[in-house]
Amino acid sequence: MPTPQHQGIHKRSLLRNDVYESIRDAIVDGTFAPGERLRDPELEAWLGVSRTPIREALLRLERAGLIIAQPGRATIVAPFNPESTLSAQQVVAAMHELAARLAVPDLKNAALESMTAANAKFAAALKNDDVDAALAADDEFHAVFLDACGNDMIPTVLDSALPVVRRVERQRFSSHAARHSVTAHAGIIALAASRDADGAALRTRENWLSLGRSADSKAPGS
Structure with missing residues (x-):
């Protein structure tokens, strides 16, 4: 078939x-606080793009639950909502x-080493009260499983849900409540090293669910 005539579609998508x-x-x-109004002209000036x-x-x-549009x-910016979180x-x-x-089941030793290195970065960032570095290291740690799992749908689903969790997670990582995640990560690594897929999966699930219990009393407005 002939090459489509539309041009620049990848650039526009990016x-x-x-x-x-x-x-x-x-x-x-x-940067944009809960309840803050987002105005198109200000966003256009900040980002240097058109309104579209x-x-x-x-x-x-x-759709991700991060803003609320009130027609007319x-x-x-959506306030923190315990139910949606x-x-x-x-x-x-x-x-x-x-x-x-x-x-x-098929995780390579290099992947385990990457998880260990990421957890060390995570621990150091928490010790230094560097929230951005802690979040980056946490992403690096969990990305090992995401990259190795072979299921491309998982990152797509996470793209929608994770930002809502990240807002609360920033609060957690700025307190001492996240310190136990270093130990939780070490436990996940140990289970993965022994090829205990079910154990590593359940420990990973618990690690993410623990966020709600430690952040309930710390979310702004709570």
């Missing part, structure tokens, strides 16, 4: 993703549990 990720990250890290990719990004963020009135957390925990169960 632009949409960049805009979405910029606004999403600003919500997750607290911004509106597309806001629709995605609304305003678009605001719990729902997202359950999805994230289930996806990471599945990734662990799929990845562990």
